[in-house]
Amino acid sequence: MAAPRTARERARAELTRDIKDVALRQIAGSGAAGLSLRGISRELGMVSSAIYRYFPSRDDLLTAMLIDFYSELADALWAAQDTIAAEATRTSAGFRRRWVTVCTAMRDWALAHPHQFTLLYGTPVPGYRAPVDTTVPAERVMTAFSGIVDEAARAGLFTSVRALPDGESGLVGQLTAAGSLLGEQIPPEVLARTVAGLAQVIGMITLELGGHFVGGFEPADALFEHAATRLAETIER
Amino acid sequence: MAAPRTARERARAELTRDIKDVALRQIAGSGAAGLSLRGISRELGMVSSAIYRYFPSRDDLLTAMLIDFYSELADALWAAQDTIAAEATRTSAGFRRRWVTVCTAMRDWALAHPHQFTLLYGTPVPGYRAPVDTTVPAERVMTAFSGIVDEAARAGLFTSVRALPDGESGLVGQLTAAGSLLGEQIPPEVLARTVAGLAQVIGMITLELGGHFVGGFEPADALFEHAATRLAETIER
DNA sequence: CGAGAAGCGAGAGCGGCGCTCTCGTCTGGA
DNA sequence: TCCAGACGAGAGCGCCGCTCTCGCTTCTCG
Incomplete structure (x- = not known):
């Protein structure tokens, strides 16, 4: 994990963290089976396909x-x-x-x-x-x-x-x-x-x-x- | 489990058995999470909604x-x-x-x-x-x-x-x-x-x-x- | 500094899921 | 014989993971 240099990298690191945070809340709330990329993207106010820029699949x-x-x-x-x-x-x-x-x-x-x-x-x-x-x-x-x-x-x-x-x-x-x-x-x-x-x-x-x-x-x-x-x-x- | 008398009852008992058999195969093959009522109905050559006559929900x-x-x-x-x-x-x-x-x-x-x-x-x-x-x-x-x-x-x-x-x-x-x-x-x-x-x-x-x-x-x-x-x-x- | 490359989000779309509702048909008991 | 109840088909709702294309932005390198 190199320190983020550019603004792009910083935004990426932050969003990755946000996705994991929301995912943690989803799992803590309703279990791993309730983990939904669509749900995460909804909560983050982005479209579902955008998540895949950060995690290539639900399993990742x-x-x-x-x-x-x-x-x-x-x-x-x-x-x-x-x-x-x-x-x-x-x-x-x-x-x-x-x-x-x-x-x-x-x-x-x-x-x-x-x-x-x-x-x-x-x-x-x-x-x-x-x-x-x-x-x-x-x-x-x-x-x-x-x-x-x-x-x-x-x-x-x-x-x-x-x-x-x-x-x-x-x-x-x-x-x-x-x-x-x-x-x-x-x-x-x-x-x-x-x-x-x-x-x-x-x-x-x-x-x-x-x-x-x-x-x-x-x-x-x-x-x-x-x-x-x-x-x-x-x-x- | 009373012995089925009418043809209707016999057919119902048989189909119930069939559904459970297919469900067993699905679970044995890909786990409980892979259990799909649509998949069962497909294998049984019937429409998915018909399954609900026999089991009111996936959980049942x-x-x-x-x-x-x-x-x-x-x-x-x-x-x-x-x-x-x-x-x-x-x-x-x-x-x-x-x-x-x-x-x-x-x-x-x-x-x-x-x-x-x-x-x-x-x-x-x-x-x-x-x-x-x-x-x-x-x-x-x-x-x-x-x-x-x-x-x-x-x-x-x-x-x-x-x-x-x-x-x-x-x-x-x-x-x-x-x-x-x-x-x-x-x-x-x-x-x-x-x-x-x-x-x-x-x-x-x-x-x-x-x-x-x-x-x-x-x-x-x-x-x-x-x-x-x-x-x-x-x-x- | 400017152009091309790379990263990005939006949107539409694919096939899958559980489940509901309606509608025509068939069956069995009164 | 007639009718209530059981039945299968079909359409549809909202959800899911995932893919692809299209423009826009950002970074990099000559």
């Missing part, structure tokens, strides 16, 4: 939003961690507290931005396939979790972990390969639990947002916190 | 499909259990094996019917809210999991479970209330783990279907089976 606009949302979520998770970063994560209690904090931060963000969350982790939009540009911010979300585990591993918290049997499944290979991207110190068996744990967090939020808890576990605050706490224990031993 | 057709899919998934889960039903679930090993079997059956069904699965557990369709008719078959899916746990509880497998502290959160109350619908024998703390476990299974399948594992854990067979196995252990103690 969606991709831009996707990147924004991943980044926003990742920021929220890292910010939540920082509130207790002063406390070292060298102890078991510290690790657990930090893990639960990040899990809760994810749920809070999801409840505050349900449509954004479902766009990230819900049903992929029909013909849409997320381009590689989105994987970088998406990984920042993942590392918000794995970072905690990595730090705890460096502190030597996972000594009594039963080693994974390295069968012909290639699981250990997958895990060590993935682990080298996230932090060398995470033992494969611990990384497996971390991924499963993240899946559980996303699953519970998805179920809650999808209304699968109504009439049973609504509000799900207590259930969620309980599950996150147990998750931390599970990861650890 | 979606509801009918939803009920079918929940039932289909529940059937698959129960069928998978039945293959090892001869073996009693009185032992710890039996319980774990049965749990993993049902988890795997769910993943298998989801991989074979990705669009159906995402319709059930993915992003809710925009303005659509599932009517109560869908909760009955949806609960059959839940009970496919909780039934195993209930049986294990009856066999006295969960004796050494640390009791949940009954704080002011009301979690124990929620769990006992929900438990009374699923099987009186499940201790609240075990039910909490069961729900969290189901959330993890759904979460991992969602991530896999959403392509969040590509480049890291694809294929996810080994990771999934490992997670399901650990889940069974976690539920038990």
Whole structure:
């Protein structure tokens, strides 16, 4: 993103921002499926075809939003961690507290931005396939979790972990390969639990947002916190 | 569903079936968002407005499909259990094996019917809210999991479970209330783990279907089976 | 500084969608 | 046998994503 020099470039950058702003409001209001280029252009007082000068297709606009949302979520998770970063994560209690904090931060963000969350982790939009540009911010979300585990591993918290049997499944290979991207110190068996744990967090939020808890576990605050706490224990031993 | 007597009734029942069949193909092919009443009518050689004699809106057709899919998934889960039903679930090993079997059956069904699965557990369709008719078959899916746990509880497998502290959160109350619908024998703390476990299974399948594992854990067979196995252990103690 | 290139918005138009309403026809029960 | 109700056809409403052409403006480069 070079600084806009000419008036044309400045106008273009501004309009691009405006389009994304309106798109954000549309998604926050009625979901990604309600995102309409015609609606945006109407709100911006321009003709629908003009939008295509800025985003060649609806999916490109969606991709831009996707990147924004991943980044926003990742920021929220890292910010939540920082509130207790002063406390070292060298102890078991510290690790657990930090893990639960990040899990809760994810749920809070999801409840505050349900449509954004479902766009990230819900049903992929029909013909849409997320381009590689989105994987970088998406990984920042993942590392918000794995970072905690990595730090705890460096502190030597996972000594009594039963080693994974390295069968012909290639699981250990997958895990060590993935682990080298996230932090060398995470033992494969611990990384497996971390991924499963993240899946559980996303699953519970998805179920809650999808209304699968109504009439049973609504509000799900207590259930969620309980599950996150147990998750931390599970990861650890 | 009374048996059709007149020719009119027979024709109506048949056409209703045909519409659902075509709708199923459309969803299986391009997802729920690609479901189009016009497309169905075209394939059926009739004019689009005629469809509305049978389903008053697109959402009503979606509801009918939803009920079918929940039932289909529940059937698959129960069928998978039945293959090892001869073996009693009185032992710890039996319980774990049965749990993993049902988890795997769910993943298998989801991989074979990705669009159906995402319709059930993915992003809710925009303005659509599932009517109560869908909760009955949806609960059959839940009970496919909780039934195993209930049986294990009856066999006295969960004796050494640390009791949940009954704080002011009301979690124990929620769990006992929900438990009374699923099987009186499940201790609240075990039910909490069961729900969290189901959330993890759904979460991992969602991530896999959403392509969040590509480049890291694809294929996810080994990771999934490992997670399901650990889940069974976690539920038990 | 002036001409050509490139960027831009407006407008018309394509085919698609869900859904509504009207109209003639057919069917089945009283 | 007759008539109410169910039915399919067709036209139409407003929405959508996307394309193409046409003039106007802005920038760049000789």
